[in-house]
Amino acid sequence: xxxxxxxxxxxxxxxxxxxxxxxxxxxxxxxxxxxxxxxxxxxxxxxxxxxxxxxxxxxxxxxxxxxxxxxxxxxxxxxxxxxxxxxxxxxxxxxxxxxxxxxxxxxxxxxxxxxxxxxxxxxxxxxxxxxxxxxxxxxxxxxxxxxxxxxxxxxxxxxxxxxxxxxxxxxxxxxxxxxxxxxxxxxxxxxxxxxxxxxxxxxxxxxxxxxxxxxxxxxxxxxxxxxxxxxxxxxxxxxxxxxxxxxxxxxxxxxxxxxxxxxxxxxxxxxxxxxxxxxxxxxxxxxxxxxxxxxxxxxxxxxxxxxxxxxxxxxxxxxxxxxxxxxxxxxxxxxxxxxxxxxxxxxxxxxxxxxxxxxxxxxxxxxxxxxxxxxxxxxxxxxxxxx
Ligand code: ADP
Numbered sequence: 001x002x003x004x005x006x007x008x009x010x011x012x013x014x015x016x017x018x019x020x021x022x023x024x025x026x027x028x029x030x031x032x033x034x035x036x037x038x039x040x041x042x043x044x045x046x047x048x049x050x051x052x053x054x055x056x057x058x059x060x061x062x063x064x065x066x067x068x069x070x071x072x073x074x075x076x077x078x079x080x081x082x083x084x085x086x087x088x089x090x091x092x093x094x095x096x097x098x099x100x101x102x103x104x105x106x107x108x109x110x111x112x113x114x115x116x117x118x119x120x121x122x123x124x125x126x127x128x129x130x131x132x133x134x135x136x137x138x139x140x141x142x143x144x145x146x147x148x149x150x151x152x153x154x155x156x157x158x159x160x161x162x163x164x165x166x167x168x169x170x171x172x173x174x175x176x177x178x179x180x181x182x183x184x185x186x187x188x189x190x191x192x193x194x195x196x197x198x199x200x201x202x203x204x205x206x207x208x209x210x211x212x213x214x215x216x217x218x219x220x221x222x223x224x225x226x227x228x229x230x231x232x233x234x235x236x237x238x239x240x241x242x243x244x245x246x247x248x249x250x251x252x253x254x255x256x257x258x259x260x261x262x263x264x265x266x267x268x269x270x271x272x273x274x275x276x277x278x279x280x281x282x283x284x285x286x287x288x289x290x291x292x293x294x295x296x297x298x299x300x301x302x303x304x305x306x307x308x309x310x311x312x313x314x315x316x317x318x319x320x321x322x323x324x325x326x327x328x329x330x331x332x333x334x335x336x337x338x339x340x341x342x343x344x345x346x347x348x349x350x351x352x353x354x355x356x357x358x359x360x361x362x363x364x365x366x367x368x369x370x371x372x373x374x375x376x377x378x379x380x381x382x383x384x385x386x387x
Pocket of ligand 1: 280
């Protein structure tokens with residue numbers, strides 16, 4: 001089969017891509033468009049002997065972004081678009097279709113149906129799918145769902161205590177998300193460690209318990225809204241407080257969906273910003289404590305899930321960069337006999353996984369610079385190879 005795979009990572013506002021030669025998993029080209037739907041978005045494209053950095057008018061959405069990427073591949077990569085063997089999408093959720101699969105109308109319909117649950121994620125992919133299908137009518141587009149890595153969570157850990165018939169009818173259970181990020185951590189660390197807790201903290205955050213390379217529990221659930229607080233998304237909240245608020249504030253389901261996904265999380269708690277850097281600068285101790293406490297609580301709960309822990313990995317924009325947040329979380333877990341190495345912590349390097357614990361630490365601590373696109377490319381390649 002053709003070995004070149006173009007991976008598209010489409011966020012609600014940003015658009016990233018990586019173009020791989022899967023013979024050796026090398027990157028032929030990569031790039032990023034910072035903000036889709038603006039008249040001047042930053043833009044970056046890198047190939048072997050070519051680099052372009054500038055601005056792009058992306059008011060018209062994903063079409064212009066995709067056309068720009070494809071024209072740069074045509075101009076700067078061997079064989080141009082003709083050499084693209086398959087496309088991998090880092091898709092988010094399609095309910096029970098929680099495995100990598102070739103996207104077709106049925107899968108897209110299921111994604112549409114679940115746009116209510118993951119509006120910021122499914123909607124852009126559905127739009128991008130139509131455009132990509134037009135640009136590449138004859139090649140396979142594979143959806144590597146973020147839920148797929150969590151297929152191995154035992155059913156007792158995915159079950160919600162609600163009516164069983166309704167849960168089955170609508171597929172209401174824990175699915176888990178951030179599969180590309182957590183599976184990258186498993187891929188990098190599972191040879192060395194049996195019991196890993198992967199702490200992915202970014203604009204969107206989740207914690208995952210990994211045993212022998214497989215996910216056995218995670219903090220996100222039916223939707224990417226539960227678990228620890230995120231930039232704008234709420235994380236765990238008592239459901240009855242939401243019902244109470246809806247009645248008191250006269251909010252319908254759509255109002256509440258928007259509220260929970262755009263006005264809560266760090267932004268809602270701090271009323272300053274959704275960016276952890278601003279919250280750290282503002283030194284809002286209560287918000288910082290609420291955040292680090294909830295992450296530490298998830299990590300502790302996974303000690304029971306895993307029967308202990310050998311390694312903790314931090315990833316994502318906050319997990320990689322914030323020394324204070326890592327320290328505050330780990331301080332709450334000192335009872336585990338873990339010891340941070342301050343010198344390593346101050347001098348991190350992007351080497352895939354970078355250890356930040358002392359040699360004497362009972363639990364190893366890492367920063368993992370996750371390559372989500374590589375995991376999508378691997379899943380895409382594996383699926384098409386089997387066909
Ligand atoms: P996403 O979940 O959207 O992919 P990222 O993993 O890129 O997001 O993380 C983005 C977030 O990381 C930003 O919202 C910002 O709050 C946080 N961040 C980035 N750099 C730092 C830093 N130096 N200190 C604290 N937080 C940071």
